[in-house]
Amino acid sequence: MAGLDDVLVGGLRRGRVFLLEGSPGTGKTTIAAQFLIEGAAQGERGLYITLSETEAELRETATSHGWDFTDEIEIFELAPPESLLDDHQQQSLLYSSDLELGETTRRIFETVERVRPARIVLDSLSEIRLLAQSSLRYRRQILALKHYFSHLDATVVMLDDLTTEALDKTVHSVAHGVVRLEELAPDYGAERRRLRVIKYRGQRFRGGYHDFVIDTGGVRVFPRLVSAEHKAEFERDAVKSQSPELDALLGGGIERGSSTLILGPAGTGKSLLTLSFAVAAVQRGERAALFIFDEELGLLFERAKGLGFDLQAMVDTGRLVVDQVDAAELAPGEFAHRVRLAVEKGGARTVVIDSLNGYQAAMPEEQQLILHMHELLQFLNRQGTSTFLTVAQHGLVGDMKAPVDVTYLADTVILLRYFEAAGRVRRAISVIKKRTSAHEDTIREYRIGASGISLGAPLQNFQGVLRGVPQLIGEGSLLSEDA
Numbered sequence: 001m002a003g004l005d006d007v008l009v010g011g012l013r014r015g016r017v018f019l020l021e022g023s024p025g026t027g028k029t030t031i032a033a034q035f036l037i038e039g040a041a042q043g044e045r046g047l048y049i050t051l052s053e054t055e056a057e058l059r060e061t062a063t064s065h066g067w068d069f070t071d072e073i074e075i076f077e078l079a080p081p082e083s084l085l086d087d088h089q090q091q092s093l094l095y096s097s098d099l100e101l102g103e104t105t106r107r108i109f110e111t112v113e114r115v116r117p118a119r120i121v122l123d124s125l126s127e128i129r130l131l132a133q134s135s136l137r138y139r140r141q142i143l144a145l146k147h148y149f150s151h152l153d154a155t156v157v158m159l160d161d162l163t164t165e166a167l168d169k170t171v172h173s174v175a176h177g178v179v180r181l182e183e184l185a186p187d188y189g190a191e192r193r194r195l196r197v198i199k200y201r202g203q204r205f206r207g208g209y210h211d212f213v214i215d216t217g218g219v220r221v222f223p224r225l226v227s228a229e230h231k232a233e234f235e236r237d238a239v240k241s242q243s244p245e246l247d248a249l250l251g252g253g254i255e256r257g258s259s260t261l262i263l264g265p266a267g268t269g270k271s272l273l274t275l276s277f278a279v280a281a282v283q284r285g286e287r288a289a290l291f292i293f294d295e296e297l298g299l300l301f302e303r304a305k306g307l308g309f310d311l312q313a314m315v316d317t318g319r320l321v322v323d324q325v326d327a328a329e330l331a332p333g334e335f336a337h338r339v340r341l342a343v344e345k346g347g348a349r350t351v352v353i354d355s356l357n358g359y360q361a362a363m364p365e366e367q368q369l370i371l372h373m374h375e376l377l378q379f380l381n382r383q384g385t386s387t388f389l390t391v392a393q394h395g396l397v398g399d400m401k402a403p404v405d406v407t408y409l410a411d412t413v414i415l416l417r418y419f420e421a422a423g424r425v426r427r428a429i430s431v432i433k434k435r436t437s438a439h440e441d442t443i444r445e446y447r448i449g450a451s452g453i454s455l456g457a458p459l460q461n462f463q464g465v466l467r468g469v470p471q472l473i474g475e476g477s478l479l480s481e482d483a
């Protein structure tokens with residue numbers, strides 16, 4: 001699990017005892033199995049001691065992930081004595097908790113002495129806690145296990161399902177490191193899983209929550225993106241679109257290593273505007289990546305083809321990656337991981353996120369969205385990537401609201417508007433912010449046609465265009481139907 005090793009800044013220290021805790025279903029058994037399988041791949045003997053699941057259940061879980069426990073991994077099913085299951089032979093004096101706990105510990109030690117493993121999984125501590133019956137005896141038992149394992153120089157992962165005395169922190173103080181797994185159930189969509197390293201003695205680790213998923217093949221962890229850790233050298237040249245008029249409006253184009261936010265109501269051409277920059281990047285011989293939240297890819301490809309953009313041909317060349325993102329099934333950390341792979345592994349120099357409305361649907365709390373977007377945009381800027389984001393505003397004309405305000409995060413903000421003139425609904429475009437260079441402060445009409453985007457002259461003799469109902473204060477001109 002490369003992602004978990006990244007969170008732990010290297011992995012689990014050899015010869016130490018670690019605690020992996022979480023409610024049932026959070027993925028503890030899967031992570032433990034991967035831990036042993038990786039050891040077997042490195043020639044290390046592994047031992048899985050199970051007090052809660054049967055060996056058949058464990059092997060069935062492994063099969064569902066396409067794994068096969070090799071001869072290097074032994075499963076020891078620690079079941080209660082058969083007489084405990086026989087009502088006629090149960091005697092409270094003979095089978096007291098003291099005797100059961102002692103028998104359990106003895107059998108664990110015997111098995112470990114026989115197998116001599118380098119990696120051990122103990123599943124789970126809840127059973128030992130129940131046998132101990134008191135916090136003092138439970139702590140003493142855990143200490144005894146820890147000291148015994150330390151003499152063997154074995155790396156131990158103990159699992160705790162938190163089904164009893166969830167507030168008991170006994171093992172936290174004994175274990176060398178503690179990792180907690182959590183499962184969240186949103187109002188709509190798939191469950192979300194995340195983990196946090198609570199403690200790791202003598203070792204720095206990546207703090208905070210990190211999203212992870214359980215797929216066929218095991219657990220995949222997506223470390224929280226920290227933009228300060230990623231910086232690349234690049235030349236801040238201007239990135240052109242396919243429209244000279246648009247580039248002029250932007251003061252020569254978009255600087256590489258900057259982010260551009262395109263605001264406007266539905267249908268104003270936000271997606272087309274971002275596509276023009278992505279297509280121009282591909283035509284320059286660069287790579288581009290589109291992350292589409294709102295539109296079905298088949299419809300997007302057909303619509304783009306009608307405007308002269310053959311996206312499928314660009315995808316076939318390998319220079320364009322189009323990723324359909326389902327916000328209801330995706331954790332924010334996984335999305336950031338996808339973007340990072342497209343840039344670091346795929347070499348994308350232009351990234352389009354369409355739109356932040358869909359991204360917000362994956363994140364219920366706006367404050368978290370702002371923090372995630374800040375780190376993601378800073379990461380992309382430091383990699384020399386030109387980033388384009390769209391936000392659909394509520395309403396058509398007049399005072400419109402955006403579901404989330406990220407204008408202060410973006411380096412450039414382009415505003416699209418509808419306005420009424422000469423009995424027709426028309427579109428206007430303006431640049432309201434650009435950090436990296438000067439830009440036109442004019443408002444221009446633009447039209448979307450078969451040849452892409454066409455911009456007209458500045459609307460100098462109109463006022464009130466951005467409000468949606470302009471007034472003619474001189475002899476003005478609008479784009480003709482053939483423009």
